[in-house]
Amino acid sequence: MTTTVAPQPTAATGPGPRPRRAGRLTQGANLRVGERFASPGRVVAIVALVVMAVGWLLPFVWAVVTSFKSEASAAATPVTLLPPDGFTTDAYGNVLREGNVPLWTWNSLVTAVAITVITIAVSALAAYALARIDFAGRRWLFWLIIASIIVPPPVLIVPLFYEMLALNLVDTYWAIILPQLVHPAMVFILKKFFEQVPLELEDAARIDGAGRLRVFWSVVLPLSRPILAAVAIFVFIGAWNNFLWPFIITSDASLMTLPVGLQTVKSAYGLQYAQTMAAAVLAALPLIIVFLFFQRQIIRGFSTTGFGGQ
Template sequence: MTTAVQSTQPQPAPVGPRGPRRPRGRFADKAGLRTGERFVSPGRIGAIVALVVLAVVWLLPFLWAVATSFKTETAAAATPVTWLPPDGFTTEAYERVLNEGNIPLWTWNSLVTAVAITIITVVVTALAAYAFSRLDFTGRRWLFWGIIASIIIPPQVLIVPLFYEMLTLNLIDTYWAVILPQTVHPAMVFILKKFFDQVPVELEDAARIDGAGRLRVFWSILLPLSRPILAAVSMFVFIAAWNNFLWPFIATSDATLMTLPVGLQTVKSAYGLQYAQVMASAVLAALPLVVVFLFFQRQIIKGFATTGFGGQ
């Protein structure tokens, strides 16, 4: 009786009518293509063209704001509108905004409040999402649905009661008046709970068998596995806190506590409607967000994919 011996030699690629079927294209070997799949195909070309068009449409307003911010006020208000001013570009708008306003202080205030809001929100929402995902307590379902229903409440409706609450606590014109009302994000509780539901319970059971408690399991098991979604949630909260104008404007009247959007608005009001200065202020306010997004864009995309928002 003969015994079949399996060969350990690598099998040759399938051969088609025109030779071996291999991925084609310059970057096919790094694109994860299957054997015989073309890197350049009509579907890929259409997707790339659509993405380029969408990117251009998204970038046009930002590029227009940057171009206008480097124009003189005369060129910015001139008609017909042109991308390149006839008298050339200038930094006059930036100089006026920086000289008339306390940009470093306002930026520091925005940074302090946005970072504090992000940290508190992530801690609170992560603990709440873990409780809804793993703990079984009376009224859990109704409480969770109440949190989901609160997402549809417009923030403007809560301005008056929040102001009276901060006034009662003697927190007006303090950092806490800006920070505390912005730490409530029901949508982030929903997003984190959906992610925690996807984490296998067996990992936590194994840790609990070894003697780990709930908080230790949450800190050592769940949080390390949740870094992408935590980074995405942190970015969403940070951007919302940085761009918020209405509540910091209402909660503070002291110029030393103004955030960057509120402070820049006072500079623009002093000069009236100055298009170049308006665009310069917008660019200065958006620049930190662009830098932060460039550093964390991979985590944001991965967070979208792992929570199902990427179509998976």
């Protein structure tokens, strides 16, 4: 009877951690063995991003610093970043004292929120109908919406003004709100997102007895929170920053939005650099706060719609 003896582990073949192969990813670094963390391409990308970030932040920093200067320092030559006579809040005091900033801010908030909510409701319903309901003329209606994206908004100012005049809505909140409810680009974005929602989920809800609106409300909308948040932010920012239409449709000072009201304060005192920058900072401050609170939803909305290159 022959007995076979298993080979004993030696130092060369014994148990223990195997040597790491050259093609294996290093733990927690996503870099291959031998690949440098600071590769030339990575360095170039980081430098380019830093340059673009500084280029974007520099005008904002300049506006903030200028708003804390005196009018003499803001208009002095040569231009310097730091004022020789120190910083002051006189420009903000003049804007807040001479203008009705709280009322204008309230008007902007009311109109921007109303525009955002109604636009999301109308655009989402239209986008879902175009994405899921097969009706006569759907293709032509979709191409009409796409074609309306390229129409410049200033072209519609005169017809919209006569429409508001015929409806006796001039100098009202509705005159500011109604013409800004149509956003073909948002309908297009939401339609593309709704088409990515699995049909199996909607079919399962219909089997349980849910109707079309119930499926839209209970299945589609909960899955669309990231894109709805991103679209809401874009619509809100556009409505808040809109100057031309509220300036044309309102003449009552109690209905002026913040950009229009601050423009009247600046015009009353001529060209004053510090006061102009203070008004711009006050108008941009609510948008900065909104972005800081909802930046995660904006980034998630980009990634889910393919805007991020995916």
